[in-house]
Amino acid sequence: MMLHLAQTTGEPAGGLAGWAVDMIDALGGAGLALLTALDSMLFGALPVDVLMPLVGYTATQGAIDIGTAIVCATVGSVLGSLVQYALCAHLGPDRARALLLKFPGVKTETVDRCEAWFARHGAKAVLFGRVLPVIRPLISIPAGAERMPLPKFVMLTTLGTLAWTSALLLSGYVLGENWHRVTDIAGTFSYVALGALAVGVVLLVVKRRNRRRKEAANELGENARTDVK
Template sequence: MSDWVVRLIEQSGYLGIGFLMFLETIFPPIPSEVIMPVAGVAAGQGKLSYALVVLSGTSGAMLGNIVWYLAARALGLDRLHPFIDKWGRWLTITWPEVQRADRWFRSHGLPFVLLGRLVPTVRSLVSVPAGLLHMQFRRFLVASILGTGAWTALLALAGFKMGENYARIDDVLGPISTGIMAVLVIGYFWRVWTHRNYEPPKA
């Protein structure tokens, strides 16, 4: 995949960086851990401007973040209510828990989104709860720009400093992403087990 990323950035420059980061946000398997370091290498070689690399990467990712947010907000929690009542065991959540999450998000939504943008694997999915729980768009935008900007700047800086050795970045972040995914999977099965006696509400 890195060869494809390199070619696209070489051919399309800042537009290619923005496009790739948009795709990375919409389809998380496309890793920003490859895109931004490759762009940083190009900046380190004088082919691109580091500031514009960060700006284009952040802009592309933010466009994807907004798409996810608007889609989740359009769906809304109320439409999920019957689905949660019926499949709560396998979703490992009940409607009262959703209501508590809604109240919690009203107070802690901004730091949740800001810090969530800095966590590999789940950073692209942070927009979904923000949209579903109707986080104020301005607060969502501010938190997402700060978190996403910091993430893209750090990855681009790593590529800028490390040059052709940028692949070592994934050697560090790869195991972290795998560990986070393992924790999420284990957590899900634990929640399924604890919800084994769940009974759907009676109509």
């Protein structure tokens, strides 16, 4: 059984965060899995990114095994993502988008960005989107609406989610009483990752253009040789 998180850390419990803390406190690893599942289904509406470093810190106090926490958080998040995927696969792109925009806090430009990200990168969007703050809660929507092959979706979602939950939980575990600094570190990392991916996209576009120009030049050369013959 977990120690009381609020007592272990000295953090006050109240509101949505307090409810989440109570759930983990009462159910342990199962509570963490349920919380991450709900967070995935509700488009990142719960304070999971803040609570997981806290849980990582409590693991240093014997509240929960850090390995168990990583597994439970990952499994819960993947299951929640599968619910999103199945719902949107059933609804299709247009109805899935209309449903998504009805949720409080979900903006049209955010949905547009997520859909464009998936349209441009496909499978890579699902994998790397799990570490980006804007894309992560929504990437299952276009993947499901476009009916991405389910085994591929599960594999990429699991890998990306495992990387992100491990980073949050282990950061809290390593930082100890300074676990609350993880939020700032994670935000910085997310923007660095987003910048790196943007640079990668530019390089990829340049590489493809150069390849097309080379192919066009080769084709013109072959046509010229044919005409000479």
